Amino acid sequence: MTQLPIEDRAWLVSGLTLRVLTAKDIAERLGCSLRLVRAIRAEPITHVFTSAGDPALFTARLHDAGMKVVHVIGSLKAAHKAADAGVDALVVEGVEGGGFKSALGASTMVLLPLVAERVNLPIIAAGGMCDARSAAAALVLGAEGVQMGTRMLASLESAVHVGFKEAIVAADDAGTVLLDVPGNPTMRVLRTGLAARVSAADPDARLLGQVTELYFGGDMEASVANTGQVSSRILDLLPVEQIVRETWAGIESHLDVARARLG
Numbered sequence: 001m002t003q004l005p006i007e008d009r010a011w012l013v014s015g016l017t018l019r020v021l022t023a024k025d026i027a028e029r030l031g032c033s034l035r036l037v038r039a040i041r042a043e044p045i046t047h048v049f050t051s052a053g054d055p056a057l058f059t060a061r062l063h064d065a066g067m068k069v070v071h072v073i074g075s076l077k078a079a080h081k082a083a084d085a086g087v088d089a090l091v092v093e094g095v096e097g098g099g100f101k102s103a104l105g106a107s108t109m110v111l112l113p114l115v116a117e118r119v120n121l122p123i124i125a126a127g128g129m130c131d132a133r134s135a136a137a138a139l140v141l142g143a144e145g146v147q148m149g150t151r152m153l154a155s156l157e158s159a160v161h162v163g164f165k166e167a168i169v170a171a172d173d174a175g176t177v178l179l180d181v182p183g184n185p186t187m188r189v190l191r192t193g194l195a196a197r198v199s200a201a202d203p204d205a206r207l208l209g210q211v212t213e214l215y216f217g218g219d220m221e222a223s224v225a226n227t228g229q230v231s232s233r234i235l236d237l238l239p240v241e242q243i244v245r246e247t248w249a250g251i252e253s254h255l256d257v258a259r260a261r262l263g
């Protein structure tokens with residue numbers, strides 16, 4: 001795929017390690033996104049996922065380039081805003097999920113049916129999805145599909161250091177913490193020593209200080225480690241192909257078992 005110019009890539013990586021970038025920051029830096037849209041336009045890309053910013057910034061340009069736009073939301077208000085911006089589908093992500101989260105803290109269990117009942121767009125459920133059982137539940141709650149973050153992070157093919165993957169497999173149901181520190185984005189991360197220091201507002205604890213040392217060096221104290229609560233249900237590193245195949249193949253039997261419980 002066409003790469004962003006090296007100076008833009010360097011800026012994006014250093015910016016992400018230092019602070020949260022808004023879509024507006026990125027748009028300004030990249031000349032109102034035109035270069036970014038041009039870069040993806042040159043490729044046979046049909047769907048673009050946007051998140052953590054104003055969906056109105058990119059949606060029309062991406063539509064003009066013939067792409068479908070799927071926007072990630074963590075609240076009903078954000079879902080309405082995305083629908084008003086003309087996006088084609090939503091990722092509805094609950095607070096169980098790994099990484100940056102809506103400060104509202106809505107769970108998948110509540111947010112997903114709420115958005116499905118109030119907003120007329122196809123939905124991909126995120127936050128807590130890792131297998132056929134969770135995918136079947138998401139379908140019942142109103143989704144057309146699911147997105148897995150933590151499960152894919154702990155796949156054999158994932159590029160992150162094996163130490164990070166093993167920490168996900170080792171995590172129990174107390175293994176993650178939602179960091180909601182004033183002046184920082186709300187994030188769900190592994191409960192590491194650094195996460196405790198950030199939570200205690202230690203001025204020397206940098207949220208995303210050395211993120212590449214974490215991802216590729218496996219130093220779990222170099223940066224907070226974005227990870228979802230579903231890590232407690234992930235017991236093995238699996239090939240992506242197996243995760244997808246078993247999820248797809250098992251949905252119907254989970255729905256049948258649930259139906260049978262009705263008696």
Ligand SMILES: Cc1cc2nc3c(=O)[nH]c(=O)nc-3n(C[C@H](O)[C@H](O)[C@H](O)COP(=O)(O)O)c2cc1C
Binds near residue numbers: 228
């Ligand atoms: C390491 C990591 C990095 C992520 N980075 C992003 C990101 O840059 N943008 C985004 O919209 N979501 C990001 N997410 C969220 C995932 O796309 C996904 O929605 C979330 O992990 C779903 O919840 P789960 O972890 O329970 O599967 C990230 C998640 C993880 C674990």
